[in-house]
Amino acid sequence: xxxxxxxxxxxxxxxxxxxxxxxxxxxxxxxxxxxxxxxxxxxxxxxxxxxxxxxxxxxxxxxxxxxxxxxxxxxxxxxxxxxxxxxxxxxxxxxxxxxxxxxxxxxxxxxxxxxxxxxxxxxxxxxxxxxxxxxxxxxxxxxxxxxxxxxxxxxxxxxxxxxxxxxxxxxxxxxxxxxxxxxxxxxxxxxxxxxxxxxxxxxxxxxxxxxxxxxxxxxxxxxxxxxxxxxxxxxxxxxxxxxxxxxxxxxxxxxxxxxxxxxxxxxxxxxxxxxxxxxxxxxxxxxxxxxxxxxxxxxxxxxxxxxxxxxxxxxxxxxxxxxxxxxxxxxxxxxxxxxxxxxxxxxxxxxxxxxxxxxxxxxxxxxxx
Numbered sequence: 001x002x003x004x005x006x007x008x009x010x011x012x013x014x015x016x017x018x019x020x021x022x023x024x025x026x027x028x029x030x031x032x033x034x035x036x037x038x039x040x041x042x043x044x045x046x047x048x049x050x051x052x053x054x055x056x057x058x059x060x061x062x063x064x065x066x067x068x069x070x071x072x073x074x075x076x077x078x079x080x081x082x083x084x085x086x087x088x089x090x091x092x093x094x095x096x097x098x099x100x101x102x103x104x105x106x107x108x109x110x111x112x113x114x115x116x117x118x119x120x121x122x123x124x125x126x127x128x129x130x131x132x133x134x135x136x137x138x139x140x141x142x143x144x145x146x147x148x149x150x151x152x153x154x155x156x157x158x159x160x161x162x163x164x165x166x167x168x169x170x171x172x173x174x175x176x177x178x179x180x181x182x183x184x185x186x187x188x189x190x191x192x193x194x195x196x197x198x199x200x201x202x203x204x205x206x207x208x209x210x211x212x213x214x215x216x217x218x219x220x221x222x223x224x225x226x227x228x229x230x231x232x233x234x235x236x237x238x239x240x241x242x243x244x245x246x247x248x249x250x251x252x253x254x255x256x257x258x259x260x261x262x263x264x265x266x267x268x269x270x271x272x273x274x275x276x277x278x279x280x281x282x283x284x285x286x287x288x289x290x291x292x293x294x295x296x297x298x299x300x301x302x303x304x305x306x307x308x309x310x311x312x313x314x315x316x317x318x319x320x321x322x323x324x325x326x327x328x329x330x331x332x333x334x335x336x337x338x339x340x341x342x343x344x345x346x347x348x349x350x351x352x353x354x355x356x357x358x359x360x361x362x363x364x365x366x367x368x369x
Contacts, residue, residue, distance in 0.1 A: 013088060018083055021083045022084055026077070029076030030076065034069075037068045041061055041068065044064065045057060045060050049126075071112065074108065074111045078108050086100075086101065106170050109169060109170060110166065110170050113166055117162035120162075121158055128150075128151035131147045144214040144215060148214075149203070149231070152231060195248075195250070199233045199249045201250075202250040203231065206235070206249060206252060207230065214227050215227065216260070217261045218237065220251065220252055223237060223239065225238050234248050234249055260327055266323065266326070268321070268332065268339075269319070269321045270319075271318065271319050272318050272347070272354060273355040274318065274355060275354075275355045276315070276316060278316055282351060282352050283318070286347055287306050287308055287318060290320060290343055290346055291305075293342050294306065297338070299335040300324055300335065301322070303323055304321060305322075306320050316355070322339070
């Protein structure tokens with residue numbers, strides 16, 4: 001038996017030559033997969049990458065490496081198995097009819113489309129990271145809020161486009177007719193997703209009306225914290241105890257919202273209670289010294305007020321009101337702590353002390369006659 005005859009030997013109605021071609025394509029493809037993937041990443045990076053940022057190239061490679069490798073693996077398997085044919089003795093239906101061939105063809109096409117759009121989503125992620133790095137270098141907070149919003153819109157458009165491609169090429173759906181049908185069914189969908197639409201409209205209201213921006217400190221209801229991200233459906237707020245609260249956008253639009261970041265100052269107001277045996281002169285001296293403390297402190301405005309206001313149930317109550325410079329919460333609590341320590345020293349210096357709730361009980365002795 002010569003070499004040519006050996007290559008014509010068939011197994012499952014495929015010749016040895018066909019199996020050699022199959023193995024060669026598979027082996028060569030697997031060997032070159034990493035090289036081709038690297039080359040494709042370089043081409044894409046030239047289109048969307050920041051050539052001045054060396055670290056960005058590594059980040060880009062990490063994002064695209066996995067989806068591109070899967071894409072190339074599917075392509076390699078497709079071309080290698082395409083060199084073989086199903087045995088006619090199996091009597092399989094053609095790829096135009098429902099059967100194994102159609103399922104395999106549609107399945108491979110679906111996987112290719114999915115990996116392509118997976119790669120596109122990763123490209124959008126990279127563009128978002130690149131834009132965020134640029135936004136961090138600017139003083140404006142508008143771009144910090146706009147970029148995550150734009151990235152989400154980009155991802156939604158990629159997903160919608162991908163779904164339409166799948167419906168058209170895999171399931172043979174007439175996309176134009178589907179779009180026309182959505183005009184009729186759109187009302188039903190809108191009613192079914194009323195809350196989601198309200199949150200979406202709320203996100204646009206927040207973006208255009210700008211009641212707050214990323215980085216602002218806001219209070220809505222019982223929640224106070226720093227705005228980290230404004231999304232399609234909700235806004236993420238990090239409270240001062242470091243927990244993350246997700247607030248639906250419609251709540252932010254409809255509720256009363258206090259943007260503490262827009263305040264030029266932060267207000268501090270509280271009362272202290274002195275013992276009832278504190279003399280008038282002691283009270284005057286304490287009030288004057290605390291007022292002087294507020295006026296001379298470098299982190300407060302000159303609008304502080306200290307007044308002896310009322311006779312409480314167990315104490316002589318002095319109101320203390322002052323404003324810290326700027327809206328920064330850290331500055332406020334640090335200033336408040338410094339002033340509180342000084343108030344304790346002032347009260348002790350003038351021979352008084354802080355009162356606490358007390359109650360006097362009188363016993364009557366009724367003598368029987």
